Amino acid sequence: MAYQVTARKWRPQRFHEVVGQEHITTTLTNALQSGRVAQCYLLTGPRGVGKTTTARILAKALNCAQRLESPDPCGECPSCRAITEGTSMDVLEIDGASNNSVDDVRELREIVRYIPTEGSSKIYIIDEVHMLSPSAFNALLKTLEEPPERVVFVFATTEVQEVPDTILSRCQRFNFRRIPTSLIASHLEKITTEEGIAADQEALYLLAHRADGALRDAESLLDQVVSFSDNVSAQTVGDVLGLVDRGVFFDTACAIAEGDGARLLDLVGAVVDEGGDIEEFVRGFLEHVSHMLFTRVQGSAAKLEVADTERTRYEESVVDTAEEDLLRIVQTLMELEADLKRSLQPRFRVELTLVRLAHMGRAVDLGRLLTRLAALEAAVAGGGSRPVSSHKPAAAAPLPVASVQVPATTPPPPQREDGPGGELAPSGDVPPPATATQPVDTAELRTHWSRVTTQLRVTQPTAGNFLEEVTRMELDGVMLTLFFAPQNRFGMGLVAKAHDAVSTAIEQTTGYQLRIRCSLDNDSGGSGGGSGGEPAADRPQPVAGPDRVPSDPPTSPAPAPDKGPGDDLAPPVRAVIDAIDGELV
Ligand SMILES: [Zn+2]
Numbered sequence: 001m002a003y004q005v006t007a008r009k010w011r012p013q014r015f016h017e018v019v020g021q022e023h024i025t026t027t028l029t030n031a032l033q034s035g036r037v038a039q040c041y042l043l044t045g046p047r048g049v050g051k052t053t054t055a056r057i058l059a060k061a062l063n064c065a066q067r068l069e070s071p072d073p074c075g076e077c078p079s080c081r082a083i084t085e086g087t088s089m090d091v092l093e094i095d096g097a098s099n100n101s102v103d104d105v106r107e108l109r110e111i112v113r114y115i116p117t118e119g120s121s122k123i124y125i126i127d128e129v130h131m132l133s134p135s136a137f138n139a140l141l142k143t144l145e146e147p148p149e150r151v152v153f154v155f156a157t158t159e160v161q162e163v164p165d166t167i168l169s170r171c172q173r174f175n176f177r178r179i180p181t182s183l184i185a186s187h188l189e190k191i192t193t194e195e196g197i198a199a200d201q202e203a204l205y206l207l208a209h210r211a212d213g214a215l216r217d218a219e220s221l222l223d224q225v226v227s228f229s230d231n232v233s234a235q236t237v238g239d240v241l242g243l244v245d246r247g248v249f250f251d252t253a254c255a256i257a258e259g260d261g262a263r264l265l266d267l268v269g270a271v272v273d274e275g276g277d278i279e280e281f282v283r284g285f286l287e288h289v290s291h292m293l294f295t296r297v298q299g300s301a302a303k304l305e306v307a308d309t310e311r312t313r314y315e316e317s318v319v320d321t322a323e324e325d326l327l328r329i330v331q332t333l334m335e336l337e338a339d340l341k342r343s344l345q346p347r348f349r350v351e352l353t354l355v356r357l358a359h360m361g362r363a364v365d366l367g368r369l370l371t372r373l374a375a376l377e378a379a380v381a382g383g384g385s386r387p388v389s390s391h392k393p394a395a396a397a398p399l400p401v402a403s404v405q406v407p408a409t410t411p412p413p414p415q416r417e418d419g420p421g422g423e424l425a426p427s428g429d430v431p432p433p434a435t436a437t438q439p440v441d442t443a444e445l446r447t448h449w450s451r452v453t454t455q456l457r458v459t460q461p462t463a464g465n466f467l468e469e470v471t472r473m474e475l476d477g478v479m480l481t482l483f484f485a486p487q488n489r490f491g492m493g494l495v496a497k498a499h500d501a502v503s504t505a506i507e508q509t510t511g512y513q514l515r516i517r518c519s520l521d522n523d524s525g526g527s528g529g530g531s532g533g534e535p536a537a538d539r540p541q542p543v544a545g546p547d548r549v550p551s552d553p554p555t556s557p558a559p560a561p562d563k564g565p566g567d568d569l570a571p572p573v574r575a576v577i578d579a580i581d582g583e584l585v
Contacts, residue, residue, distance in 0.1 A: 007219040010191055011053055013084075014072040018050045018057070019187050019215055020179035025054065027174070032061055032071035038172040040144055040153040042129075044160040045176025048214030052127060054176075055154040059083055059091045059123040062152060067120075090121065096128040096157075102135040109143050112151055121150045129155035130162035137164050144170045178213025181205065181305035187215065188222055192232060199232035202246075202307040206237045209287070209305075244271055244281045246310070249288035250317060252354070256329065257321060259461070261355040268351050278346045279337075286333040292318050293326040320454045329357055372504070442473045445480070448510045455505040456498070463498035464505075466491030471521045480506075480514045483521035492518045 012018045015025035024043075031037050041058070043051040060073035060083045073080050082088035094108065108124070126132075132140065144153065144167065155171065157163060185201070185208040192199040207225070211218035221241065222232070229236045238245055248267055255263040271281050295301040296318040301311040318326075336353045343349045445452075449470075457464030467482075469491050474481040482502075484492035495502060496518040503516050 005220070006191060006223050007216045010219065012050070012057065013060075013075050015054075015057055015061075016072070018054055020183045021050055021054065021176055024174045024176065028054070028058060028061075029071040032067075037062065037152065039147045039151065040171045041155065042160070042163070042168065042171035042173045043154065043156045043176060044173065045158070046178055046214060047158055048211070048216030049176045049179055050215065051156040051176055052125070054174075055123075055125045055156055056083065056091075058152075058154060059125065062121040062123060063088075063090055091123045091125065093125045093127065096126050096131040100132045100136055102133060102139050105132070105136040105139040109139065112143055112148055121152055123152045123154060125154045125156070127156050128158070129167075130157045130159040134164075137167060141166055141170075179215050180213075181208045184208035184211055184213075184215055184218045185305075185307075188218060191219070191222065197226055197232060198230065200234065200307075202234045202309060203232045203237045205305070205307045205310075206234060206241075206243060206246075210241060210243070242275070242277050242280055244276045244284050246284070246288070248281075249285050250313065252285055253289060253292065253317060253329075256354065256358045257325075259358045261358045264354040264358055265351055268347065268354065272347060278350055279340055282333060282337050282340060282350060286330065286337060289326055289329050289333060292321065293323070293330060296321060296323050296326055320451070322458070328360070332357055442475050442480075445473065445475070445506075445510070445512075448506075451509045452502075452505050455509050456501060459505075460498045460501050463494045463501065466495050467502065470495075475514075478514050480516055482516065482518045484518060486520050486522060489520060492520060 015029050018025050041055075043055060045051055057073060060075075060080050061067065061071060063079040063083070064073040065077035065079060066074040075081075075084070079088065079090070083091050086093075092111070094104075112122070112124070114122075141164075147153070153171075155163075155167075160168075160173075185204045188204045188207060189199070189201070191197075192204070203225075207218050207221045210221060225232055225237050225240045228240045234246070237243060248271060252264065252267050255261075255267065268278075268281070272278065291301075291304055291306065291314055294304060295314045301314040304311060304314060306314065332353060336350065340346045340349060449468075453464050453467045455464075456467055466484075466488070469484060469488050470482045471485050472483045474483070482492075482495065484495075495516075499516040499518070503514060506516075507513055
């Protein structure tokens with residue numbers, strides 16, 4: 001048997017076979033069953049969604065010998081066969097684009113006068129009807145005003161706004177929809193299964209996405225891939241269509257989140273080296289980040305039009321990602337996509353944008369910031385002159401309060417007042433009363449740690465990175481001691497300086513209100529993540545807060561903190577600066 005392209009071979013022959021246009025096929029079926037067939041139909045919608053196909057099925061159904069039994073054409077009777085073969089005298093297909101003159105329409109009007117020969121109706125299908133000239137439309141209008149009996153006009157157009165209102169008002173209009181990607185993919189799956197072609201779902205979704213709602217386009221793309229390889233995989237589809245492997249998009253998003261500019265340049269380089277198109281890369285990545293945004297907003301990837309195997313991957317990819325960041329990336333990529341068309345150096349433009357995205361840092365959640373500010377304001381207003389949280393606490397109160405979220409009107413959180421140097425917290429001390437918001441042990445905290453570090457990075461990217469370097473931690477009441485390897489003194493200093501932000505990050509992620517101090521871990525064989533219990537006093541070189549330099553001898557009393565810029569500020573100003581982790585210069 002001669003080779004037939006898929007779109008033709010699989011052209012629907014019955015109403016219910018038309019994919020994704022049930023609202024239209026049901027109406028037509030009902031009209032045929034009740035005998036209320038209009039004299040003029042206008043089928044509008046994008047290309048490749050089934051307009052002409054539906055017009056042909058309607059034509060067959062009207063003239064089918066089995067018409068009384070079923071609204072669907074039988075496909076077997078002489079009339080059905082003649083229409084399928086294009087030899088029927090009762091169905092005339094006219095291409096509006098090439099027969100658009102007034103003479104053509106006059107000719108048509110002459111033909112229309114003749115009474116149908118074999119079947120019961122004469123059907124005129126005018127494709128691309130919007131291409132008719134104004135005078136041709138006028139000539140057509142005369143026919144439509146008084147159409148001869150048993151004549152049905154079916155107009156199809158992609159540009160309904162170009163069709164004059166006088167014509168529109170005489171037609172029953174059907175709007176064809178773009179076909180959802182998932183429907184196209186499952187239709188392609190049906191075709192490949194029946195044709196015995198090996199195809200994986202991911203590949204079919206790639207084709208469906210590329211077809212952008214047009215089934216015919218998807219079928220043509222499938223033909224193109226099949227003629228290249230019998231095995232329709234994501235790889236072959238990517239090769240044939242010049243698509244960028246989707247794994248690259250996951251990697252790119254990851255590199256942006258990690259602020260890894262070098263990796264981004266490598267990824268773009270690899271795409272170009274493999275013959276990928278840079279614009280295609282940007283388009284694909286934009287779609288990818290949009291998918292991530294949808295997943296983030298909807299809380300799951302269930303509604304995403306992707307292969308089932310990719311859903312989990314999308315859900316995992318957005319766990320540590322803020323909605324604001326995704327929105328910002330989408331916006332930047334949209335601008336980039338528009339700019340690329342004018343750019344003389346598209347690759348350089350793409351690299352620049354990606355590196356900029358990577359270095360933008362993560363969004364500060366404004367809502368959280370405002371809550372924090374409000375709590376601070378309340379605390380400042382009700383709790384006297386001393387701000388509850390300060391980078392440079394007074395010597396008499398060396399320990400920062402665990403949480404800034406506690407309003408001053410409620411009993412204050414447990415506050416250690418064991419004098420200067422009390423931050424050493426020997427185990428003999430009476431531990432502060434445990435609150436409900438307190439973890440049981442450090443193992444439990446460890447399970448949340450990656451989220452805590454991510455949270456800290458929102459406000460303090462560098463400290464957030466070093467927070468990952470914690471070798472082990474100890475918990476004593478609400479005091480959490482973080483240990484760092486001896487060679488990581490610098491990182492420890494940074495985390496210690498950010499102890500307020502670390503507390504906040506822990507609270508925002510886990511709900512636990514803890515105070516933080518840092519110490520070098522001289523016990524190199526220490527069990528990472530072991531639970532607390534060893535006396536903290538045994539640990540040398542503790543650092544608690546910004547005033548301690550890492551080299552402080554372990555038992556010396558804390559020196560009075562130096563006055564820094566901003567120490568004499570009014571509490572509300574100090575509070576605001578603290579809340580945004582700002583610094584006064
Ligand atoms: Zn028939």
